[in-house]
Amino acid sequence: MSKIGFIGLGIMGRPMAGHLLDAGHEIFTVEHSTPLANELANKGAQVCADPKAVAEQSEVVITMVPDTPDVELVLFGDNGVAAGLKPGTLVIDMSSIAPLATQDFAKRIEKAGGEYVDAPVSGGEGGAINAALTIMVGATQEGFERAKPLLEIMGKTITHIGGHGDGQTCKVANQIVVALTIEAVAEGLLFASKAGADVAKVRESLLGGLAQSKILDVHGERMIQRTFDPGFKIKLHQKDLNLALEGARSLNLSLPGTANAQQLFQACAANGGADWDHAGILRALEKLADHEVGQ
Known part of the structure; x- marks a missing residue:
């Protein structure tokens, strides 16, 4: 079982993180102003102070946030994921963001010692709740193979589209x-x-x-x-x-x-x-x- 950081507990992120917990993985997340994080905490998720602390605890970090600037802030802002990244950490962005920015983020994560995968999803709230999401992956072959077992817990149709940005x-x-x-x-x-x-x-x-x-x-x-x-x-x-x-x-x-x-x-x-x-x-x-x- 893996230690997974999951940042972004919105309408879709919450059930996605819940499926990973139910599969036996450890989940680390950030402080959240709504009851969503508490709901997951009751199932065993652990709350950290910031994305850096999440990365320090995790072998895999998953982000599921609204837009390109949000991903950049979580990954590279003050006390962001990149600041706490351990060598070989797998970073999977499941948000829906700009393809060109994704290519840049991948280069920056790789420079920091991690492996980057873009894996946006389709299927809405129902797909997230039922673990039936369609997941479109942009990654190296190695990154895809590492991410696939986790993606299969959250989704039904997993397709490796091509390189970084192609999923987006x-x-x-x-x-x-x-x-x-x-x-x-x-x-x-x-x-x-x-x-x-x-x-x-x-x-x-x-x-x-x-x-x-x-x-x-x-x-x-x-x-x-x-x-x-x-x-x-x-x-x-x-x-x-x-x-x-x-x-x-x-x-x-x-x-x-x-x-x-x-x-x-x-x-x-x-x-x-x-x-x-x-x-x-x-x-x-x-x-x-x-x-x-x-x-």
Whole structure:
């Protein structure tokens, strides 16, 4: 069993760390202002003063924080992971951040004596709770082989995409597809509702045809039931689409559908919905249509 530092106990990080504890690993984390860390402490997790102290106790350090600056702060800030890194420590970043920054972080961790793996995830809160995440890995072959047994505790589909940063590139592509599919589901259900059809039956029928998708299943149900408490917050999806659009500019690439989805998310945020689940994109479309699905 390994001594694992886990930094980032949010909606997804908490159950992910819990699975590692349940598998018999020791978990070290940082002070947290919410009850989440205490919940894990009751299962045996040990709380350290800062990321440096976590690294000093750990053979593996996993980060699961919101954005690129957060990863940089945890790894390289005052009393960061790099300051307490032991030779050979495996650092696995499971956040969703910029691919180019990831390549830089990998070089800095390797210079400090560690092995770096980027392993962003897809599957939302449900995937984290059920240990059914899809995990996209950027690493050396050695780093991937070291990380894989731990990733398999938290996820169901583990794919070594390529070198450092390639896992993050895959995650950006994933978020493009997810955003556009959520928008498509919302538009389809809105059309059916405005036309007077029973949207629940429309969704049921579509699930049996070519339009079937996990998003139609899970997020379509959210839209019909109007349950927009977050599994994945709009503001986090906005962050991911910003990465996509910034990357597209650097590649001289046009992503018009992505830009449109980002504008709809922004409309939600402007109306107090930054913390809604990303299925809440429906509300922006409803406002444009002056019609609420199911009404």
